[in-house]
Amino acid sequence: MTDEGRRNVRDLRRANRARLLRQLYFHGPLSRQDLIQATGLSSASVSNVVADLLDAGLVVEAGAVESEGGRPRILLRVDTSCFEVIGIDVGETRIRLERFDLGLGELAALDLPVLDGTLDPEAVVPAIAAGLAELSAGATAPLLGVGIGVPGIVQHQPYAVIHGQTVGWDAFPLEERLRAHTRLPLFIDNGATTMAQAEMWFGAGRDVDSAVFLLLGSGAGASVIADGAPFRGSTTSAGEWGHLNVQYQGRRCRCGARGCLEAYVGAEAIIARYAEAEGSAKIVAADEEETLRQILALAEESGPAGDAARDVLDETAVRVGVGIANVVNFLNPQRVIIGGWAGLALAPSLLPRIREVVRDHALRLPYSLTSVDLGALGADAVARGAATLPVARLLEAGA
Amino acid sequence: MTDEGRRNVRDLRRANRARLLRQLYFHGPLSRQDLIQATGLSSASVSNVVADLLDAGLVVEAGAVESEGGRPRILLRVDTSCFEVIGIDVGETRIRLERFDLGLGELAALDLPVLDGTLDPEAVVPAIAAGLAELSAGATAPLLGVGIGVPGIVQHQPYAVIHGQTVGWDAFPLEERLRAHTRLPLFIDNGATTMAQAEMWFGAGRDVDSAVFLLLGSGAGASVIADGAPFRGSTTSAGEWGHLNVQYQGRRCRCGARGCLEAYVGAEAIIARYAEAEGSAKIVAADEEETLRQILALAEESGPAGDAARDVLDETAVRVGVGIANVVNFLNPQRVIIGGWAGLALAPSLLPRIREVVRDHALRLPYSLTSVDLGALGADAVARGAATLPVARLLEAGA
DNA sequence: ACAGGTTAAATCACGTCTCGAACTAAGTCA
DNA sequence: TGACTTAGTTCGAGACGTGATTTAACCTGT
Structure with missing residues (x-):
């Protein structure tokens, strides 16, 4: 209802500057003429605002296009080296x-194992703090901020508090704790949401503005994008897709309820279901990823262990399909995208x-308007998406 | 992604005018001082814009508050008599x-029976056209437009086309057909969406900005409100809650799939399930509303017919509860509101x-942040909400 | 009844913004 | 070399919001 909108002419300027910056960021090098077309601003204003952005160092010239009989157009692009950002994927x-x-090109990375699974x-706080310090040290441009994707529900009140019912985080004040270790602006959001943001900006959702992203890892989360922005309920993160009944x-879920989708489709659940299945083989592996790969390999083999694997995987597909059909019917997204390490x-x-199951369970019209695809960014989408959060702030502010 | 924002100072003015108008519309008579507080505009601008609105006849003075030692504040309010609107509920x-x-006070009404059920x-088009003509004739102020709530999915391309898979409407071009009968602006949306809009403006959703509204009638629909505005997927209306699996x-649904919620919780399904139940009594009634009332009455009685009714109703409550829990987990709304004639x-x-079932099936945090309530506007919420559509347009444009 | 105080609303001068038009810059083509 | 074409800049005009100032309207106390 309340619209934090523009009030005076200065806000107007800020908004127009942000509009241009955004256009340049997402649609590559553009000339001033292109910007006039894209934004609907007058050529005078574009010149004016571009001059501002050039002064601020956010935008630089990037060559010129061949002339077609007149003065050549000078291309402009965001100077991606003028800031750096850090993205963190806190996975299970x-x-x-x-x-x-600034253009989300990767410069450095660091993996921290989770102790004892x-x-x-x-333990997470000091680990992140140490990692942050190490990564920051290598930066050659000012750091714009740190984005963090976490499992569970994030509540901003006003500092981010994490409710990870399935990982045992009970109202953990992550932002406050990290504040003690860094002065950088912190942006914390649900991991599925950050993954969605990354895919919307650079991946499978680039060409749509409403989509649902499913994050299949140990558990199952989701993020809903409406009109290009994440849907948020009363807390910061909606999208507990894994706990659709x-x-x-049905099966007991680690959240305590019965019949949750996550009790069937997360890696943890798949592994448990395989272990319980008749004729299944004992699997010895270092971690969940390795175990899941072995189940997938078994499904290629004949014999009872293979049958069991095929059964478990088929039920997984059915459950995922029904879960997607529900989302398609209920939210009617332009696209459904599957990501997360287990999903991939x-x-x-x-x-x-x-896809077959979705087709059989969805209404004809919403089904015909959607597609079910794989995420395009691979497993680091969560971290990359987290890093988009500070960038998004910059683009909105225009400075 | 694209932001149809303000570009020049005139748009800025329009936006500020809309902001003031909106404030006056929803928060009753206010003085200029109150408007300064509420909008953050300067007193000079408020004076200026209010003068505009007074000139346009949209706003009128409405007395003054008692002075407390200085010049008394003059109250302003939207002149609700300067326009009229028509709202239509196309129900099954x-x-x-x-x-x-303009203030959505009812002036006249007309009920048309649906032939043969x-x-x-x-048949609907000429019926609506005739009704429109009759209602328009009585108007004493210019008609701002006509809002229509329909069952099914509405697609604007660019004229509203209705896909009512469960009522047999297959891409029916309602807007184009009605265009032939009236010159009034038409606003067509899903009935659950219009109901939601009415409840958000005047009913159970007045004090929140994210909510899910469930419309239980013959079938079951829903509308999702995010940040005060209806969530829309790739078509105009998301919210086919009734077709969550x-x-x-499970039971065969009239949409063709199996195990849809609507196969358990709509009036049609409840009646069918009662008829199939062991020990049920034969019910003779004029229509669904009457039949449902009789089942509810039977549930108060002892004996096998009463047992059967209680069983059917209890399963209904369970299914509705699970359906709501799914919505709570997935979308985390601040409130879930049940409406529609069957829901009421x-x-x-x-x-x-x-509520008990919701509590048992929802995650703790989202459950603790939501409440399940009854719609506050009764059965005409759909028509009233439809009528809000032209008004919303006026408030957005500020003229 | 009237001055002094108080609060609301209107007015004014100023700075900022975008816009259209005129103008300058930088190419092509014959 | 000069006419032509297109890109980008500059300039004056018009519109807006703001803070300061002024006017309006009412109260209180004498």
Whole structure:
């Protein structure tokens, strides 16, 4: 209802500057003429605002296009080297930190293993702080900020508090804790949301403005994008897709309820279901990723262990498909995109079956308007998306 | 991504005018001082813009507040009599047309029965046209437009086309057809969306900005409100809540799939389930509303017919509760509101049970941040909400 | 009844913004 | 070399919001 809008002519200027900057950021080198077309501003204003941006060092000239009989157009682009950002993926199996330039080109990365496979928040804070210090040290341009993608629900009140019911984080004040270790601006959001942001900016969602992103890892999350921006309910992160009830009185989920989707489709659940399945083989592996790969390999083999793997994977595809059909019916997105390390591992073999199930369970019209695809950015989408958060702020402010 | 924002100073003025108008519309008579507080504009600008609005006749003075030692504040309010609007609820059991003043006070109404209980689109058009003509004739102020709430998915391309898979409307070009009968601006949206809009403006959603509205009638729809505005996917209306799959290989739904929520919770489904139930009594009634009332009455009685009714209603509550829990987990709304004629009929007796089921199936945090309530506007919320559409346009334009 | 105080609303002078038009810059083509 | 074409800049005009100032309207106390 309340619209933090423009009030006076200065705000207007800020908004127009942000509009130009945004255009240049997302649609590559452009001439002033292109900007006039794209923004609807007059040539005078474009000249004027571009001069501002050039002065501020945010934008630089980038050659010229061939003339067609007149003065050649000078191309402009955002100077991606004028700032750097850090993105962090706090996953259930590892913590990954990456440093990027303003254009989200990767400059450095750091992987921290999660001890004992449990994500103790008290251990996470010093680990992140140390990683941050190490990555910051290498920066050659001012750091714009740090984005962090976490598992669970993020509540800004006003400092980010994490509720990770499935990983045992109970209202953990991550932002406040990290504040003690760094002066950089912090931007914290749900990991599925940051992944979605990355895919919207650079990946599978580049050409749409409403989409649903599914993050299949140990568990299953989602992020809903509406009109190009993440949907948020009363807290910062909506999208607990994994806890849609898909089976009344079904399997017990680690959240405590029964019949959650996550009790069937997360890597943890798949592994558990395989272990329980009749004829399954004992799997010895270092971690979940390795175990899941072995199940996928078994499904290629004949014999009871292979049958069991195929059964488990087929049910997984069905459950994922039904879960997607629900989303398609309910939200009618232009696209559904599957990501997360487990999603990326499973999708190649399961995608056809998933699409089939979606088709059978979705209403005709919403189904005809959507497509189910794989994420385009791979496993570091979460960290990259986290890094977009400070950049988004810059683009909105225009300075 | 694209932001249809303000570009020049004139747009700025328009936006500020809209901001003031909106404030006056929703927050009753206010003085210029109140407006300064609420909008953050300077007193000079408020004076200026208010003068504009007074000139345009949209706003009038409405007395003064008692002075406290200085010049008394003059109150301003929107002149609700300067325009009228018409709202139409195209329901599966009846078509209702209502004429309102700008403040959505009801001035006249008209009910059209649906022939044979089937909503033939070819019969609906002339019926609406005739009703419109009759209602328009009585208007004493210019008509701002006509809002129509329909069952099914609405696609603007660019004229509204209705896809009502469950009522047999297949890409029906309602807007184009009605265009032949009236020159008034037409605003067509899904009935659940218009109901939601009405509740957001005047009812159970007045004090929140994210909510999910459930429309229980013959079938079951929903509308999702995010940041005060309806969520829209790739078509105009998202929110086919009734076609969430809640039971793999469950009851056959009229949409063709199996296990849809609507196969359990809509009035049609409840009646069918009661008829199939063991020990149920034969019910003879004029229409669905009457039949549903009789089932509710039976549930108060002892004996097998009463047992059957109680069983059917309890399962209904469970299914609705699970459906709501799914929405709470996935979208994390500040409030879930049940409306529609069947919802309003069922809720008094089922609400406690529904809330219990929601609590058991929702994640703790989202559950603790939401509440499940009954719609506050009764059965004409759809028509009233439809009428808000032209008004919303006026408030956005500020003229 | 009237001065002094108080608060609301209108007015004024100023700075900023965008815009259209005129103008300058930098090429091509014959 | 000069006419032509297109890109980008500059300039004056018009519109807006703001803070300061002025006017309006009411109260209180004498």
